[in-house]
Amino acid sequence: MTQADQKRTLSNMLVAQLVPHRFLAAQLRKPSGRFGRWVMTRGLNDGNAELISSTLDALALQPSDRFLDVGFGGGLSLRRAAQLTHDALWGVDFSPDMVAAGQRSLAELIAGGRLNLITADVAALPLRDASIDAVCTTNTIYFWPDLDAALRELRRVIAPGGRVAFGFTGRAKMQRFENITKHGFRMFEPDELESALVAAGWPAARTAALHGKVTGGDYVTLAANAAG
Numbered sequence: 001m002t003q004a005d006q007k008r009t010l011s012n013m014l015v016a017q018l019v020p021h022r023f024l025a026a027q028l029r030k031p032s033g034r035f036g037r038w039v040m041t042r043g044l045n046d047g048n049a050e051l052i053s054s055t056l057d058a059l060a061l062q063p064s065d066r067f068l069d070v071g072f073g074g075g076l077s078l079r080r081a082a083q084l085t086h087d088a089l090w091g092v093d094f095s096p097d098m099v100a101a102g103q104r105s106l107a108e109l110i111a112g113g114r115l116n117l118i119t120a121d122v123a124a125l126p127l128r129d130a131s132i133d134a135v136c137t138t139n140t141i142y143f144w145p146d147l148d149a150a151l152r153e154l155r156r157v158i159a160p161g162g163r164v165a166f167g168f169t170g171r172a173k174m175q176r177f178e179n180i181t182k183h184g185f186r187m188f189e190p191d192e193l194e195s196a197l198v199a200a201g202w203p204a205a206r207t208a209a210l211h212g213k214v215t216g217g218d219y220v221t222l223a224a225n226a227a228g
Contacts, residue, residue, distance in 0.1 A: 025183035029143045030095045031073065037101045045074035048138050048167075050214045052077045055136050055167035058208065058220045061085045065133040068092065068157070070122050071140035075102050081136070082109055089115040090132065092125060123149040130159040138167035141193070142174075142185040151200035161227040165220055166193060173217030190219050197223045 031040035056077060061067065061084040069077045072091035082089055089109065093099055099119045109115035120126055122137075123146055135154055144150045154164055171187040181187065190207035197205040205223040210216065 021179045022183045025180045025185065028139075028180070029184060032095055032097045036095065036097045041074035041098070041101050041105070043074075044139075045076040047214075048073070049076060050212050051138050051167040051210070051218055051220075052080070052136070054208075054210055054212075054215060054218075055138050055165045055220050056080055056084070058165040058222045059134045059136060059163060061134055063087070066090075066131065066159075068127075068132045068135045070135060070137040070154075072102065072117075073098060075106050077136050077138065078102075078106060078109070078115060082114060085134075087133075090127070091115065091117045092120050092122065093117075094119065094121050123153050125153055125157050127157045129156055130162075132157050133159050133162045135162075135164040136167075137164070139169065141166060141168055141188060142181075144186075147186075147196055148200050151197055151202065155201055155225060158225045160225055163222060163224040165222050167218065167220050168193070169218050190221060193221050197221070 027036055027040050031037070031044070059065075061081060063084075063086045065085045066087045067081045067085050068090040069081070070092050072078055072093050075091065078089055078091050091099075091102060091106075093102070096119045099117050102117045103110065106115055106117070110117070118126060122140075122144060135158060141147065158164060168188060171189050174181045174185065174187045190209075194205040194207060202223040203226050205221055207219050207221040210218045210220065
């Protein structure tokens with residue numbers, strides 16, 4: 001473990017010990033206030049880095065892809081996607097504080113005309129039909145109140161042949177953090193998400209289990225829209 005990894009691990013341990021579980025669960029769902037803008041943005045980038053990489057890898061982004069991150073948090077996936085695709089980037093988060101933080105930390109991409117950040121709900125995206133080629137979302141589906149509506153909305157905005165990748169933690173690993181996850185988390189196993197995708201009109205979905213140091217017990221589920 002590198003010195004930087006050791007510092008991140010210590011920081012995450014201190015936050016977990018000092019911050020009340022219910023408050024931390026609420027911040028994971030919707031980062032807000034100074035804690036959300038200054039602590040959660042960094043924590044989400046550091047804690048989700050490995051899962052974000054695996055989720056982006058599953059999408060196999062192409063230079064011409066129009067990319068959307070739903071629940072972009074600290075913005076790490078948008079920075080990485082900007083290096084892989086040359087077309088438009090979109091970030092949607094239902095936390096106004098995350099959008100405000102992103103407008104500062106990602107100002108260069110915004111000023112260059114590459115990136116658009118929007119405050120919105122995943123079930124009501126202010127995007128045109130078939131306007132996106134690839135969608136990434138990591139550690140967000142636990143908080144979506146209407147999963148079916150969200151999956152149908154994603155299918156609406158994704159172009160024919162486009163794809164969506166979900167990075168998430170499975171039920172068994174989630175239950176190890178019950179002090180936090182009992183406060184408003186909906187847990188999933190891969191077959192449950194795959195079935196929900198098919199029920200929402202996606203032709204098929206497949207899941208890969210992850211086995212990294214941080215991502216053991218995590219999954220990436222990939223679904224593709226029907227080609228036109």
